[in-house]
Amino acid sequence: MDAEFPAKHYLNDGYGISSWLLTRDHKRIALLYLVAVTFFFFVGGAFAVLIRLDLATPAGDLVSDDIYNQLFTMHGVVMVFFFLIPAIPAILGNFLVPLMIGAKDLAFPKLNLLSWYIYIAGGLMGVYVLLTGGLDTGWTMYAPFSTKYATTRVVPAALAIFVTGFSSILTGLNFIVTIHRMRAPGMTWFKMPLFLWATYATSLINILGTPVIAITSLLIVAERLFNFGFFDPSRGGDPVLFQHLFWFYSHPAVYIMVLPAMGVISELVAAFCRKPVFGYSFVAFSSLGIAVLGFLVWGHHMFVAGQSVYASLVFSMLSFLVAIPSAVKVFNWTATMYKGSVSWQTPMLYAIGFIGLFTIGGLTGLFLAAIGLDVHVTDTYFVIAHFHYIMVGGTIMGYLGGLHYWWPKISGRMYPEGLSKLSAGIIFIGFNLTFFPQFLLGYLGMPRRYHSYPPDFQVLNVLSSAGASILGVGYLLPMAYLAWSLRYGKPAGANPWGASGLEWETTSPPPTENFAVNPNVTESPYNYPSPVVKHVA
Amino acid sequence: MFGIPLFPERASTIANEVDALYFFLIGLSVVMSVLIATLVVSFAIKFRRRHRDAVGAQVHGGMALELAWTIVPFLITLVVFFWGAKIYFVMASPPPETLNIYIVGKQWMWKAQHLTGQREINQLHVPVGRPVKLIMTSEDVIHNFSIPAMRVKADVIPGRFVQIWFEPTRPGTYQIFCAEYCGTQHSRMTGQVEVMEANAYQTWLSGGTAEGSLASTGERLFADLACNTCHRPDSRGRGPVLQNVYSHPVQLHDGTVVTADENYLRESILTPATKVTAGFQPVMPAFQGLISEEQLLALIEYVKSLSTQQENVNR
Secondary structure, three states: OOOOOOOOOOOOOOOOHHHHHOOOOHHHHHHHHHHHHHHHHHHHHHHHHHHHHHOOOOOOOOOOHHHHHHHHHHHHHHHHHHHHHHHHHHHHHHHHHHHHHOOOOOOOHHHHHHHHHHHHHHHHHHHHHHHOOOOOOOOOOOOOHHHHHOOOOHHHHHHHHHHHHHHHHHHHHHHHHHHHHOOOOOOOHHHOOHHHHHHHHHHHHHHHHHHHHHHHHHHHHHHHHHOOOOOOHHHOOOHHHHHHHHHHHHHHHHHHHHHHHHHHHHHHHHHHHOOOOOOHHHHHHHHHHHHHHHHHOHHHHOOOOOOOHHHHHHHHHHHHHHHHHHHHHHHHHHHHHOOOOEOOOHHHHHHHHHHHHHHHHHHHHHHHHOHHHHHHHOOEHHHHHHHHHHHHHHHHHHHHHHHHHHHHHHHOEOOOHHHHHHHHHHHHHHHHHHHHHHHHHHHHOOEOOOOOOOHHHHHHHHHHHHHHHHHHHHHHHHHHHHHHHHHHOOEOOOOOOOOOOHHHOOOOOOOOOOOOOOOOOOOOOOOOOOOOOOOOO | OOOOOOOOOOOEHHHHHHHHHHHHHHHHHHHHHHHHHHHHHHHHHHOEOOOOOOOOOOOOOOHHHHHHHHHHHHHHHHHHHHHHHHHHHHHHOOOOOEEEEEEEEEOOEEEEEEOOOOEEEOEEEEEOOOOEEEEEEEOOOOEEEEEHHHOEEEEEOEOOOEEEEEOEOOOEEEEEEEOOOOOOOHHHOOEEEEEEOHHHHHHHHHOOOOOOOHHHHHHHHHHHOOHHHOOOOOOOOOOOOOOOOOOOEEEEOOOOEEEOOHHHHHHHHHOHHHOOEOOOOOOOOOOOOOOOHHHHHHHHHHHHHOOOOOOEOOO
């Protein structure tokens, strides 16, 4: 029983370049983001490959010290600002927020398109930095190195971050207004899918936190160009002030990156267990709890930065507190599987992978929040391993799981199941081989951002580099078969998973106006069996 | 294991305590990860979809479970918090009698200045069994002085002093890393701590230097810079008497009282107008940019030597 491909949908509603570049359809804008964000993912990934290749030997003999410093800086800047922050909100969020609440579009469709152009403008500035001398300050741009000593393109890089931030702010604003004002009749707050709670919490952080990094970037520019002296001790400034400002945004930014992935995992676990998420309101409020507490823990990046003992104690305590809502989510997802109808399709494999890797990432966060232990492991590869378990093991697993789950909705076609399971396995193995040895390296004391290292550390570094090459293959595969499926995939039908949720009640791909008939919501979000059941698999 | 090192050497008193917390957290992590993994995998197998239209049980939640997995992790993290804080307090509170050594970081080397006058670059000789306090600053960007075998590190920040202390327990050679990114040769800003037996250390010390102790260098500089025309021991000078200033409270112009620690002395030499002692005019010239970091250390050490409440025993 092959599903029908709809005759009219958003993908064939206009051809030609201007129908894309001037579109106000949130679904097409999501695809514009998909193209741009994927480009930056592979740029950032190429830097990672070069880093790991260089670290295969202790001497640091592949590239020069200066080039190596640029590689890890650009890897961080590109991955954080141009991939991790926009990936789930701007691609999946853009596509799904109106569909999930039963709306025709976001509240401000033109603003949405503007966000994309701002992102592209920031991205082009980033590419300009790359092509005209690069950046070697680390993505953290600590003063006074960035403001006084670095000879690379600090000013254009800081301006690129400044500009890109507005894209996040406007998208966040758009989502918040949309979720408040555009919900379909009957779609109360507690009938919203948990992905929307996570997106809402993320948007709050975006509009409250991003202005701080924007201002901080301008302070760097002002200090570099006009010698203001905010951060220069010889002029009465304080270099640690920069760290406070930077982490006041950049710690919440961690949650900008991981909260949307948590939202995706809630959807995946529900859909592939065909069961309501256990403890819906606890999962929903834990997103808001993380968003609020996330603003109060920035000082845990500065336990060895001359911060007062008592400030460190408070930040340590709050950092332990923020672990609780994350743990609550993990327990609820696990409990959701109990007495479920658990499918082993690819998105669920990503969800299970996420739960495992995020658990390790979260637990190793406890090591770092314990101040007396943090002193030893901070600024080492332990930190690198920890946040890659959260960012790569968490966010990217969530992103890829979500992309596979909603791919039939986005493209109208199924991807090849066997190949996608294989690549999910490759990614899981490659990921652990890359990053687990880095915990050990960190405890041994290997500092981060080291181009050369003592020969004792080589075996673990070689393991990590080997893992990275496996991981690279794992990321290239989905890129290839998802592209293949656009033309050759089987038509998916409205609801190939038998999942509940408004997005599955319209055709795949949906029409430009999303729903043929305006939805009227009466059911809770995870009501099974789904009202629309048309299975392919 | 398989020739792969897993733990760094343990060469300080605090290293054992840090490692104990580390092992506890590894145990906790293993228990929690195995618990979650076992549940997820066994649910995935036991409740696997057997029929393509099968749905799960319509269970919505359970308050008792939610409370349990909120409160139990909270209590566990409280334990870890207090444990980590306890170790940190020890790290942040050097014992009263320490061997003090100044460390100056610059792109890309570590300079050590012993009170007895010896200077070293990318090397640090210390005796075993005696608490060592490093008083550190940077000439340029932020660095980080890290000795993994001692389990201590701290950012070395321009414009101020930061301190770390450790008590070496085993003679040997241990790695120093710069752990805060500082530019081109960051990964080459490394060195060695040589922990020596007490008598070997005495021999090393008696190698001596032509210049004499750091405080005596400071005394000469104090005269050369004409500090002594205003800071006189007899309270007739235009500046405050410096005898017994260090580690004592100082009443400032605006009524506040500060303790004259190293950072206060540093600020009062470089930018004296910032904190003027009550009863004095802000007439002292600023030495910011006029003296080197090493000269500043010598002056501070000289001022410290004028204080009867000497915390240093190594002179």
